[in-house]
Amino acid sequence: MDCKSWGSRDIVFLCIIVLSLIHVSLGAKVRHFKWEVEYMYGAPDCQEHVVMGINGQFPGPTIRAKAGDTIVVDLTNKLHTEGVVIHWHGIRQLGTPWADGTASISQCAINPGETFEYRFKVDRPGTYFYHGHYGMQRSAGLYGSLIVDMADGEKEPFHYDAEFNLLLSDWWHKSVHEQEVGLSSNPFRWIGEPQSLLINGRGQYNCSLAAKFSNSSISQCKFEGYEKCAPQVLKVRPNKTYRLRIASTTALASLNLAIEGHKMVVVEADGNHVQPSAVNDLDIYSGESYSVLLKTDQNPYKNYWVSIGVRGRDPKTNQALTLLSYSATPASKLPTTQPPVTPRWDDYNHSKAFTKSIYALMGSPQPPKTYDRRIILLNTQNRLNGFVKWAINNVSLVLPSTPYLGSIKFGLNNAFDRKTPPDNYDSSYDIMKPATNQNTTQGSGVYTITLNTTVDVILQNANALAKDVSEIHPWHLHGHDFWVLGYGEGKFKNGDEKTFNLKNPPLRNTAVIFPFGWTALRFVADNPGVWAFHCHIEPHLHMGMGVIFAQGAHRVGQIPKEALACGLTGNKQNVDA
């Protein structure tokens, strides 16, 4: 419909009105963003360091869209020597697998000075985020929020008056380049616990808002309010319902969030509605998101602590703190009580109780009753020529320099290991003890999955290199949600599938395995592309903790040439699909 060809100015004007009406009725918009990624000075926890920012902001700008909208981000790499990509965590990229933003998997890293257009549809409402997916650039600060509201005319199955967005992360003072060197060194040097936890990119390292309740000699934070590391206070009115959108893009830390004196009702997990359940505190692992509803039904002449602490690892990091501040009370007035105490880091029963309390909302899509293929993935910590690695069924993932999406589509046989990694592990393996043979292999092989089949994945945890140690790993699947069918202790065995919840399992994109346990997932391979499935702990992925699922490569549409401009697909740029 070309308005100008009608000729008369009045008609053009009328035409624009008509088009606007159509637009409103359709609701869907194309939302354009021009972003530049660069390093900049920042002080996320009040101590100055270099941080990766977008358009001079850390965290990056929040994208706010409506379900059905198309997002277009022209991402320009203003780094001097590093490539960059951005992954849109939780967006399934239906029909646009090249926009998934995974270097070596869905696209070539964007070279310094170049611009890549990410164009994809946000088909479902929910609380999402985006982050770097190359080296450890996420931990360097490359992340931000992506919030998708209900399409016009549609309503959430719950009511709220207003909302807050809390993007959680962890922060190290050592640069990720130096962290990477340690992880790749022999002897191995672990990155250690984070210096700070951040809420929307803000934390306090050298001071605490609750210093007087601390056993240490840490000083009381004094903020004028304008400081970039001053906490964002949640200002509320009494007797209202607030939606808190909480997402975790931590590099490492599993977190627990509690709000003094207030219960929270969980209503969304990873962009999917869940059966409302009231909790006093909420565990959130890297890669997860939740929405909770909070009623401001407490004494309005007080303020209340929002506290976030570390779970699953012996914490050496102070709680992140901010305030829930009622409008009747000055935001500067600190509570006279101690902030909520984070549950003990190794109280796994607490963690399991929370995680298992998440069920799909009635009416949610149900899983197929059977599976076509079951892949059991044993998670082990290993050695490779003296270097410490993580491996899945004894293969530690190394990414190829030519991204899989292009090399698989074009049948380039030399781009990665042709050997398919195994669907299972040696049944005699004792998951409760350090491996007798700690050596692993390294590989870039791919799990090829038949399009539109149903796949069960059993994530099997095991003892790490040290005795009596088994860690939590939050596994994140690209391009799909999966149903979490169940969790179990010890080794998954035949018959355990009888315990699967096929009635109302939650649909998620991230699920944890608990120490020495297993987690069962089911998904339908209905999205042609090549998709990473990996531990969302960034240094663990860096150490090889992931696998690659390829499906329906022949059904992948024409890949933009910019996504192919490297390695063996460098000269495939003008080849049609």
Next chain:
Amino acid sequence: MDCKSWGSRDIVFLCIIVLSLIHVSLGAKVRHFKWEVEYMYGAPDCQEHVVMGINGQFPGPTIRAKAGDTIVVDLTNKLHTEGVVIHWHGIRQLGTPWADGTASISQCAINPGETFEYRFKVDRPGTYFYHGHYGMQRSAGLYGSLIVDMADGEKEPFHYDAEFNLLLSDWWHKSVHEQEVGLSSNPFRWIGEPQSLLINGRGQYNCSLAAKFSNSSISQCKFEGYEKCAPQVLKVRPNKTYRLRIASTTALASLNLAIEGHKMVVVEADGNHVQPSAVNDLDIYSGESYSVLLKTDQNPYKNYWVSIGVRGRDPKTNQALTLLSYSATPASKLPTTQPPVTPRWDDYNHSKAFTKSIYALMGSPQPPKTYDRRIILLNTQNRLNGFVKWAINNVSLVLPSTPYLGSIKFGLNNAFDRKTPPDNYDSSYDIMKPATNQNTTQGSGVYTITLNTTVDVILQNANALAKDVSEIHPWHLHGHDFWVLGYGEGKFKNGDEKTFNLKNPPLRNTAVIFPFGWTALRFVADNPGVWAFHCHIEPHLHMGMGVIFAQGAHRVGQIPKEALACGLTGNKQNVDA
């Protein structure tokens, strides 16, 4: 000559012998190297930091070859997110402009996981080095020595009994990534003076070998000898002549080297023989190399200081020290005297006297008597939207994402600014004062030079942004040597060419401009390719202090496809020349 086609095993054997003899008589060899670049832990000045190394070594391995040899380096990028290239400083790359190792100019940066083959001839003997030429990777530690001996049967025009190699550099504790952020920030943050000076990658930050002569409270270094930061002692026998090969790959520092009690005779500069001249100390700027002869004619029952200090900037860095140790004396015995004092940093007369004392050895190639084109390049420090830049004739160089060599050869008009930067500057510009209009422009334009013409370049220094400040800049030309025709004070003016030395000007690849002065260079544009000409101070180049010379693009042979695998030439990989 195909041996195998002769058929009989004996004949093949004979054939191999014959071929070997031919090989020996020709002398020239192909020397293969397999290198992997990665970050690693190092302690160049005894304090641990991340350093860029090759095959686990810092500095990188020394290449030793004979004139006429072909060097083949298969360079694999083992960095996680950064591209990499290596420039072979002083090697003219006759016929192989794609092997010059300049990102955005001669090739695409090598992506992580990829390998690029550098294959080039070292046609002339001399003291060279190699280093990173992408972002500030040189300063991160990516450098090493490249020594080319005389071809078999040929002799140096001087005698020596043995030699030492001293590769000089400067070292910061702040990562180059953080340095780059400061340079690109508004307000501007300068990198400051180096923490240490290094000799062959070794320095001492927290201690001094000559602590007792220091005014500060610095402690005495105590080394067992095996430490990676222990100085390499020059162990000599009495009454011999030693050749010291000295090269500077500093990021910033201009240096002065002196050896206690010993004169040095300069015999080589930047790979060219020079008229021998005896000096007590030697100034060396970043990008330069010298050979000096040293007679061990002093008391052999003593050791002597080798000291290196900073010139041209108010030094805040301790001298680098090592020992000249006579065989009769234990290497651990320190001199009882103070190390040679470096000439005052601003004693420019001393600097000029040394630099001007370098003449070509009789019989060296002489410059053409006239020039075809004169390019006058005004060096200024400027502002651009509040950012601090260096500019040449008011253009601050920004490199394009598609390397020039490919885009010019293939006539890709959108790859860089089509506007040619000017051959001169406004004659009313007062070089003795800060500019009245401090703003500069930014550009990626190219000086196109007609092949086989003679070009004079007048480098014109000027006052920087601050009053009464003008700095030393060592300018380095890729792909050529130039004759240094002369130096002058103030603004170069008509008639100054009468002072040019056309009789025995030294051939060099690097020459300085002194504060508020000019330097005149002449070269013959006889090497088809695209060549950088820039200040060799790495942060200055980063801030735009360079120009691009293109010549004879139509005569450039087939560029290896790996050098083109990015930007607009990404799909030119299979196009023949």
